[in-house]
Amino acid sequence: MNSPYIFPAHGIVGLPVAGADALFPVRRIYCVGRNYAGHAREMGSDPTREPPFFFCKPGDGMAVLPVAPQGVAELPYPPRTSNYHYECELVVAIGKGGSDIAVADALQHVFGYAVGLDMTRRDLQGQMKDAGRPWEIGKAFDYSAPIGVITRATEAGAIEQAAITLEVDGAVKQSSHITHLIWSVSETIANLSTLFTLQPGDLIFSGTPEGVGAVVRGQTMVASIEGLAPIALKVV
Incomplete structure (x- = not known):
């Protein structure tokens, strides 16, 4: 049978689900900016409860990197940056x-919920901010969204009180609790749904705590949230 497309259509990215054989099909990725007071301060902003703002990452296989709970995955260092930052987040x-x-x-x-990293080319993001331009090249590049196994909401426990931690080569860099979100998961979903019609398969990166910083080739990051499968990535 002939394909209706001029070249093979791109496949859907599927994320593993704990205890299931079927995959979670990714549609869109939405991200909340500066949703922890400490991170807002370290980025030079006022952490008041002003309306949340959002940006997007691609949901395709060049952006999403599914990360298994065992072993260490390789994360390619992206081009045209010398300030490549981690941001550990509840997805x-x-x-x-x-x-x-x-x-x-x-x-x-x-x-359900998963551990994710909103990887950022901070130098390029800063250049775009200074020029009043979109952040896309700083946030939406290849493999900018490593995501772990999804745990069903019914099995994730009290996720909104969970601890969130990121280590680089064994040293703790980010340590906080989901309770410190400026806008809770419920509030974020409600607000986002006034801007976009949410669909099954959408993912929301809920924001990162303070302590973001740069990684270089050869370093290993371990991101953890209580009740969820952690992820480990080596920058190559």
Whole structure:
């Protein structure tokens, strides 16, 4: 049978789900900016509860790097940067779509949670900020979204009180709790759903705590959130 496309269509990225053979199909990736007070301060912003802002990463196989809970995955160092930063985050996997979702109903739309890294070319992001241009080249490059195994919401425990930690070569660089989110998971979903119609397969990076910093080739990052499978990546 002839394909309707002029070249083979790109495949859907699937993330593993704990205890399941089937994969979670990734649709879109939304990210919340500066959603921890400490990180907002270290980035030179006022950590007040102003309305949250969002940016996106591609949901394709060149951006999303599924990371198994065992062993250490390799993460390629991206081109045209000399200031490559980690940002450890709770990733929210949407299983039920909707728009204008009420805060009280938001968690009903969550399929599960995972550990993720919002990798950032900080120097390029800074150049774009200074020029008043979009952050895309600083945030949406190849393999900018390593994500671990998804744990179903019913099995993740009290995720909104969980500790979140990132280590580089065994040294703790980020250490906080999900309770310190300026905008909770429920509030983030509700607000985002007023801007976009959420669909099953969407992922939301919920923000990173203070302590972000640069990594170089040869260093290994381990990102952990209580109740979820950790991820380990070596920069190559």
